[in-house]
Amino acid sequence: MKMVMKKSVRRELEALFFVWPFVLTFVFFIVIPVIVAIYLSFTYFNTIQPPEFIGLKNYVNLLTQDNVFMMFVLPNTFKFSLIVGPGGYILSFWLAWLLAQIPKRSRSVLTLIIYSPSMTAAVAMSVVWLVVFSGDASGYLNSFLMGLGIIHEPIQWTQSPHYLMYIMITVTLWNSMGIGFLAMLAGMLNVNQELYEAGYIDGINNRLQEVWYITIPSMKPQMLFGAVMAVVGTFQAGDIGVTLSGSNPTPQYAGQVIVNHIADYGFIRYDMGYASAISVVLLVVVYGLSKICWRLFAEKD
Amino acid sequence: MSSIHANKINPTRIHRSQFKYYLFLISLSAFMILPIIFMFSQSLKPINELFLYPPRFFVENPTFKNFYDLFNVTSVTVIPMTRFLFNSIVVTGSIVFLSITISAMAGFALSKLEFKGKKLLFEVNIIALMFVSAAVTIPRYFVVDIIGLTDNFLGHIIPVLAMPVGLFLIKQFVDQIPNEIIQSASIDGATNFTIFRKIVIPVIMPAMATVSILAFQMAWNNTETSEIYMNKETLRTFAFYMTTLTGNLENKVAGQGIAAAAALIMFVPNLIIFIFMQSRVIDTMAHSGIK
Numbered sequence A: 001m002k003m004v005m006k007k008s009v010r011r012e013l014e015a016l017f018f019v020w021p022f023v024l025t026f027v028f029f030i031v032i033p034v035i036v037a038i039y040l041s042f043t044y045f046n047t048i049q050p051p052e053f054i055g056l057k058n059y060v061n062l063l064t065q066d067n068v069f070m071m072f073v074l075p076n077t078f079k080f081s082l083i084v085g086p087g088g089y090i091l092s093f094w095l096a097w098l099l100a101q102i103p104k105r106s107r108s109v110l111t112l113i114i115y116s117p118s119m120t121a122a123v124a125m126s127v128v129w130l131v132v133f134s135g136d137a138s139g140y141l142n143s144f145l146m147g148l149g150i151i152h153e154p155i156q157w158t159q160s161p162h163y164l165m166y167i168m169i170t171v172t173l174w175n176s177m178g179i180g181f182l183a184m185l186a187g188m189l190n191v192n193q194e195l196y197e198a199g200y201i202d203g204i205n206n207r208l209q210e211v212w213y214i215t216i217p218s219m220k221p222q223m224l225f226g227a228v229m230a231v232v233g234t235f236q237a238g239d240i241g242v243t244l245s246g247s248n249p250t251p252q253y254a255g256q257v258i259v260n261h262i263a264d265y266g267f268i269r270y271d272m273g274y275a276s277a278i279s280v281v282l283l284v285v286v287y288g289l290s291k292i293c294w295r296l297f298a299e300k301d
Numbered sequence B: 001m002s003s004i005h006a007n008k009i010n011p012t013r014i015h016r017s018q019f020k021y022y023l024f025l026i027s028l029s030a031f032m033i034l035p036i037i038f039m040f041s042q043s044l045k046p047i048n049e050l051f052l053y054p055p056r057f058f059v060e061n062p063t064f065k066n067f068y069d070l071f072n073v074t075s076v077t078v079i080p081m082t083r084f085l086f087n088s089i090v091v092t093g094s095i096v097f098l099s100i101t102i103s104a105m106a107g108f109a110l111s112k113l114e115f116k117g118k119k120l121l122f123e124v125n126i127i128a129l130m131f132v133s134a135a136v137t138i139p140r141y142f143v144v145d146i147i148g149l150t151d152n153f154l155g156h157i158i159p160v161l162a163m164p165v166g167l168f169l170i171k172q173f174v175d176q177i178p179n180e181i182i183q184s185a186s187i188d189g190a191t192n193f194t195i196f197r198k199i200v201i202p203v204i205m206p207a208m209a210t211v212s213i214l215a216f217q218m219a220w221n222n223t224e225t226s227e228i229y230m231n232k233e234t235l236r237t238f239a240f241y242m243t244t245l246t247g248n249l250e251n252k253v254a255g256q257g258i259a260a261a262a263a264l265i266m267f268v269p270n271l272i273i274f275i276f277m278q279s280r281v282i283d284t285m286a287h288s289g290i291k
Helices: A002-040 A057-064 A067-100 A104-119 A122-132 A140-148 A164-174 A179-189 A193-201 A207-218 A220-245 A258-268 A272-297 B002-006 B016-032 B034-043 B065-072 B081-112 B118-128 B133-147 B154-160 B164-174 B179-187 B192-203 B205-220 B224-229 B238-246 B253-285
Strands: none
Touching: A002 A272, A002 B081, A002 B118, A002 B133, A002 B154, A002 B164, A002 B192, A057 A272, A067 A104, A067 A164, A067 A179, A067 A220, A067 A258, A067 B016, A104 A179, A104 B016, A104 B034, A104 B253, A122 A140, A122 A164, A122 A220, A122 B034, A122 B238, A122 B253, A164 A220, A179 A220, A179 B253, A193 A207, A207 A220, A220 A258, A220 A272, A220 B133, A258 A272, A258 B133, A272 B133, B016 B034, B034 B253, B065 B081, B065 B253, B081 B118, B081 B154, B081 B164, B081 B192, B081 B205, B081 B238, B118 B164, B133 B154, B133 B224, B154 B224, B164 B192, B164 B205, B164 B253, B179 B192, B192 B205, B205 B253, B224 B238, B238 B253
């Protein structure tokens, strides 16, 4: 009996040796910050005085008092996420499918090209976008459109409440072929070839049916991974509006999405309690959306 | 039957029927690559071409002057740009090495060892895949501050080491190793550490390569740690220095060439690493599915 005990303790310690560095950093910089955010969301905290417990007041204010949140942040986040999330995901899937139809050598080159805007930091890409969308007549887009006679006066693209959101969406779609795209490409290449042959014998007669009845069901785990990455990436990408317009809040709140609202309250107004409440809402929304993806793609068995 | 073979997924050779896919792909990728080409072109433009009206997309008389200026001129701060570059290289190198090491160790334990809380750790890690780090910037700052990592070089490194995606990908890959191999090595007297080093590491190399790319991109492109944890200029990284170059860039035409040169320095390492590791990444991603 003693022997058995000793052995199991030893086993635990050995496993602990392998997991502790990860668990420690994971707990300190992911788990604890989430718990602290939940705690602070129930307090008033201005970083000078200690946090003061105020119950659900932050959440109540968020839903009833915060006009900016209701009028701009929520609709903007909704619009941005709805186009960039599913749009980027479908685009990734479509490009991955096209890439799977050609031989390896040319596929590698084209994958690299399609992936390259996504591997670059947003800040490096913003160098390009700021110059392209430059607001005077010598801006690249202005000059191009004026040359074609489509517009007659230069447009202040990134400062304009009309265009900022569209520019944010375009730019983000450009670099949304990230890790989810690679996962779907890999999943697609690993679908068992015999399934296709069997499918055609069973009466599949076009490529759309092939994708729907064979490709997607055979790569559900990768579809799910890609979907989760798309949801997270979309909400993480919201900073682009501030980078492009150079200010938080963005001009007339035109590009204000939820992550900017958090930064606005946290780092500009130092209302940490309120900022934390918005953070918690964001985490819950992302979790909920990921769960929906789970429903769609999880293997049912 | 012939139509199936002509339309095969993952074909081995070029066939006439693939023409339409090439047509789509080549025109789409030509479109996707535009900003990258523009970045190259812009960084090579001499000053008179930057001011040209109407502006031209391509450079006509390429010059390395922008790079030269970037390395020699300290327009924003008194600190030479090479200092930021050096910081970035040290920070990124450390993060890549440490982060793949801890992910591989934990991935091995999670897949092949038995311990209390194993299931919990895996499930919490799956939930953490959905973690939006931007949401907890503030509480994370408090944790970093309390531990004493602000204005500390380690503040760039330690807070970002735990990568849920990294652990997940490596664990899925270790799952491919048959348990019998591990057991027989164990019976032969090999310790877990020997098994990890001699059997597991060689097999999971593709997954480690993939995670190292992800860690590299995350670390190299990170501006947050410099912006929030570091007050001392000398401790900040190249990615952060980039953000100082892009401020009000639309109106600083002369700065656009230098900014593009800096952007290129940000971009090229990502590109080179991915070129070398592409096939390994695709190998790993085949096991990336969440089941």
